[in-house]
Amino acid sequence: MEPKKQLTYILLITLLVTSVFFIFLLLRSNQIMSDMNASAQEPEKILIVTTDKVTDQSWGSQAYKGKMKIDNLFNAEVTLESEVNLDVELENIIQQAIQEGTGLIIGHGREFSEIFYKLTNLYKDTQFVTIHGDYTNSNLAVYTFDHQEIEYVAGVAAALKTSSNKIGVIDAVNNEHKDWGFSEGINSIKPEIELMYSVVYSRDDHEKALEIARKMINDGVDIIYTKGNSYNQSVINLAKTEGIYVIGYLEDQAYMAEDYMLTSVLNDVSQVYKAIVNDYFSEEGIPSQKNILNTTDGVYGLAPLGNMFSKEEIVIIENKEQEILSSG
Incomplete structure (x- = not known):
């Protein structure tokens, strides 16, 4: 084979091999990116448990509103378990949720604080949170507000x-x-x-x-x-x-x-749920402490005053409100 033809042949082979290699890299990178996007888009599983009913204007209804807030604002799959018996049902519910990949469990009320503290030592890779309560651990936090x-x-x-x-x-x-x-x-x-x-x-x-x-x-x-x-x-x-x-x-x-x-x-306890999940998805994660929310978090306020108040009384109340909130 003439040297010129031989060189051409080598160049063609090299080009073909290089093209195949780059196509393989492109396909592989696309697959990796697709897998990463699928993983990023997969909703985080969250469990909310309450001992109360979630009907009317009960405390338990705030758990339902918290669920709806998370559903609307975050890429999460939220399960709400109501009227949970702490002694009979709770641990089985939590165990099942963790087996299904739940990463965050929220107890709707201080009654979950002590029992969650005990469970955190069994499920160290799961983040627990109670709304109100006193117990904290490396994977247990409290979110509360002082109104x-x-x-x-x-x-x-x-x-x-x-x-x-x-x-x-x-x-x-x-x-x-x-x-x-x-x-x-x-x-x-x-x-x-x-x-x-x-x-x-x-x-x-x-x-x-x-x-x-x-x-x-x-x-x-x-x-x-x-x-x-x-x-x-x-x-x-x-x-x-x-x-x-x-x-x-x-x-x-x-x-x-x-x-x-x-x-x-x-x-507005739904705002507490917003704060919890915001922290959960943040780079720092949920602080393992008692986290106290305030008016800037939108968790409490005062309803409109009734028509029995005079204009002078309303001015007094509004001035007192401005005074106490600014001093805090």
Whole structure:
């Protein structure tokens, strides 16, 4: 073979081999990129558990709203388990979820705090979070909020409308020595007001809440701040019947008693879920600590004031709100 033809032949072979090699690299890189994109687009599995029902305006309904918030904002597949029995069902539900690839488990309430702490040692590769609670671990965090500033403003509103100088609080959890907002708001207007505080120890015990409310009314209370979520409707209906004012909780409850509802202390717990998942998907991940959210996170606020307030009273309340929020 002539040298010139031989050189041409070698060049053609080299070009052919090089072309095949580059085509192989191109196909392989496309496959890798497709696999990476598929992996990136695969939704993260998240489990939310609550011991409550998720109907009406109960605390459990906030878990459902949290699920919807995550569904709308994140690439996640969210499962919500409601009315979970902590002693009988919880561990089986969690074990099954982890086997199915769930990476984040959220307990809707402080009742999950201690049991999650125990489970974190068994499932170290799973991130656990409770809304409220005290226990933390390397893979367990708490997200909570302290709405004392807004309760201060609600206390101001209540102090402006009491005639008997007796105001009642019906709570589901004993926070008498932790809550300062409502009482300090009252004291900023009328230090002589008597504040009566009672605990139902359940969000759902309507009979106990009504028993406490009747006693308070018999003792001269003319405003009740009811903080029980589920039992609020029973207390509000009684307040209407007795002709006394009431302050709602969790959501704007004016529709239950428009002429008697001073305002409501709002808790938008879905914003807590947003904060949790934002952190979960962040480069740093979820901080293993108690994370306290505030007004900038949109987790609480005050519902519109009722039509029983005068313009002068509204100005006082708005000024107090601006003062307390700016000082915080």
